[in-house]
Each structure stands twice: as C-alpha cells, then as structure tokens.
Amino acid sequence: METRIWRAIVAYDGTEYRGFQVQAEGPTIQGELERALERLTGAPVRVQGAGRTDAGVHAIGQVISFAAPWRHSSEDLCRALNATLPRDIAVRRIGEAEATFHARYSAQSRLYVYHVYASQERLPLLERYAHHVAAPLPLEELNRAAAFLVGEHDFATFGQPPVGENTVRVVHRAGWNALPAQVWGGAPEEVHLYRFEIEANAFLRGMVRRIVGALLEVGAGRLGAEDVAALLEACDISQACPPAPACGLCLWQVRYGQGERGPQERYGEE
C-alpha cells in the first residue's frame, strides 16, 4: 500500500506523560501516537513533533507529521486515532501533507502560553493547568522585563540547544495579560489569572520555563526588569533562575509558511 505523508494538530493533557519525545521508560505523547498508528496501519510509524514538550507540559496546538499507509479518508484516520488513543490525547484535525513537509523542520514559529494564578488559597481546579503564586503579579514590570527578550538573541542562559545547534533564537513577542475574572475552571472572584504568551522561531530545551522563572522573580520583587536583561547578556545557564513548573505551560500554536500550508489552510493556525 502506498505510504502517504500526514500532518495533524494534536492536543494533550501532559500531566501523566514523560514529555512528547519517546524515552527509555514511561509513557510519552510520541509513544502513544506511534502505538496507535501502528495498531491502525499494521506498520511501524515514526512521528515527528513541532515542539518537544517536557514532562508535564500540555498542548492544544502541537503539530505532528508522519508517513503511514492508510487507504481510507483523513476523517476516518482522525476518528480511528481518537478511538484508539488514551482520553488525555486528542487528534484535532488531520490531513495529507506535501512530501517535503516535516512538523519540526518546516515550522516557522511556535507560540507557548504559560498560565499563573495568584491567590492566598490553593485551588485544585486551577492548579492542573496553572502555576500558583501567592501575590498578584505587577504586570507592567513583568512586561518591561519581557520586552528585553524580544528580538534575535543568544538565549544560552535560558536553555540548552539540541545537538549540533547554537543557542541563538528569534523571539517575535513576549508578554503578560490578565485574564477576565469570570473564567472557566472554577476561579472565585478574588483570584487573579494571568497568561504569558511567547512566540519565537524556535526554543531551546527548558527555555520558556526558565524565562517564566526569571519573570516570576521579577514578580516577587527579587529581581528588577534590568536584571533579566543582564541574565540574557550573561549567556550563562548557571545563572538561570529555577524553571517555572511544567503544569502552567502549554504549546498553543505552530505556524508554517504559505508554501507549507497544504490543502487545509488553517492547519497549525487555530
């Protein structure tokens, strides 16, 4: 049977997984996807992901690509995968891609979102997907710090590159917003909810969580905005602040170029 190239948008609750990438031990998103595809197609399938999310990190817009033999429609493949995958992983859309498409190498940018809630009280319905801090965040100061990160920089302080790559990345935007008070998830009125969005051409390993870790030090008053600029200039990972917890992080969206868009225009762009 002819093998075709597929691309899909995948969402998952990463709490129970050791991350996207297959590990020697423990369940991974890639491992679950490959197992489901092998069961459905009868052939071993290798899945590529646009972002190698860490253990406990979530996704609503991860993009994957793979080569697999499948004689039926893409809608059938989507339904069959969702019937086979664990409940905390969902294939949102799937379609055929050009032969040259590769979820990771074809991606032009990734958008990650980090959620924080500030409350005197711990709230179990929020903390699966948001990091808990005690005091409200000074968003203006945090955004002044985040602005230093925008542009092309050496981010060596904030993460490790894959083998053979350098530590220079281009951050297109980075900033915090307060979310509306009456939100999903069971937040009483006195809780403050925040969303940090950061988009870059690509990220180093652990980069978003170390950046959020530094910005939360600004929030706690232990660092000033200029200290974040100094950390960036140091290019020294030994000076990094502790990374923010994985639970708050979510791979939100992956962008591809016009030529890579394939038949369904909005793939990876919801």
Next chain:
Amino acid sequence: METRIWRAIVAYDGTEYRGFQVQAEGPTIQGELERALERLTGAPVRVQGAGRTDAGVHAIGQVISFAAPWRHSSEDLCRALNATLPRDIAVRRIGEAEATFHARYSAQSRLYVYHVYASQERLPLLERYAHHVAAPLPLEELNRAAAFLVGEHDFATFGQPPVGENTVRVVHRAGWNALPAQVWGGAPEEVHLYRFEIEANAFLRGMVRRIVGALLEVGAGRLGAEDVAALLEACDISQACPPAPACGLCLWQVRYGQGERGPQERYGEE
C-alpha cells in the same frame, strides 16, 4: 483538650474520588478529610459536608463542619490540613463555628454549576471539568426549559431523596450563560463554552445531573422546553433522561443564614 466546632470551605478535583461521602471501598473526599484530621489531632473526627457530591463531581465551595480538639489557631489548622491532604483537595478557609452549626442542616441553599463545551473536536484540556457536546447549544430554548424548574416543586423525576425525606425542593434560579470566548483552559476560538447555574434549598441525589441531562436533550432537539415541564409534572424517575456526566458538575457555593455566619462573614459565600 477541649473539642471545638470548626467550619471550612473545601475545594477539590473529584476525578479520582468515589464522591464526598465515605464508601465501603475507594477513596472519598470525606475519608481523606477525616484521615488528615485524625492524623493532626490524634482523635477520630467525623466530617459533615453541605453537599454529598457524587463520584467525579468537583467543588470549589463545599462547606464542611466537624468537632475536633486543636489547641492552635485556625490558620495553623488550615496550613496543617493543606500540608497533609492530597494535592487535589484543598482547605480554602477555616474558622471556629457556633456549637449549633452543622454544614448540612444549617445550609440555606446550594449553588451548583455545570460546564459544557461544544466543539467538533475533543479537547483534553477542557474535558476534565466540562462535558463535551458536538453542536452549539440553543441557550434561549434551554433557558425557557430551565424556567419551568424554578419554584417549589416535587422533583421526584430528577432524583432520589435521602432516607426519611420527601422529594419537594425549592429551586431559586436555574439558567445557562455563554462564557467569554477567550477563557482559561486552552479553548480555541471556535469552541463554545457554557455554564449552567442552579441554586436550590437542597438537591435530591443525582438531581442536577438529571436536570442537565434533560436540558441537553432540549439542546439536541430531541425534547422541547414543554417536555421538560411534563417530565417535572410526571414525578416519575423512570421517565428521567440519562444524567449528564459527573465531570461537568461543580458544587460552587453554599449559603447560610445571618445567624449561622460566625465570625468570618464570608464563609461559604465567596
């Protein structure tokens, strides 16, 4: 040591529990609270809850009361409990109550909230706390049906009473709202999120979920609003629609009378 009466607001993610009330087998919210209190006070403690939430149902405003010996402050008890309880149960506030206070019998009303998301796609980051339906809900029709439930009625169609009680309850309000599009929890823009709120003096066992089940039949076009009125009038549980899944339900708030309010005014009223 003198035993004092305490009252507390408790929040929990009910996914992993067999419900509030202690069962012969499996973990329960009451069981975890009693175990933590016994560990902290050295004495067996019986916990009363305002609402006996079913297996898988969540709470952000459950109110409990208990008699326990504790020589330190209420703040210390709150901290100690939160350090002892599993992560998916949190004591939000705690304080001393009058000797006559009983979380269940003193309660004047309970507010339950039910969340639904409508999407072509299954979304793992929403479905832990919201029920998934495929098509957007016709809120006007649903609210027309819900209005029939407001007032004092015999709700025998929708649930079973505790031993020795009848099936008459007073529903103070019941209605649906759409939640803002940019919400917590990783909802893409094309997803519709809804919140159903229902407040009553008390609820029968399974009553909210059977009511939501009937209203979602209206949403799917299989029942009209008047059919819900007819179901109510039938007073016959064998005619009930299948109950909506537990994941969407959350005990939001419990109200007490002025005299039962105790020193901290906002207890049970966040």
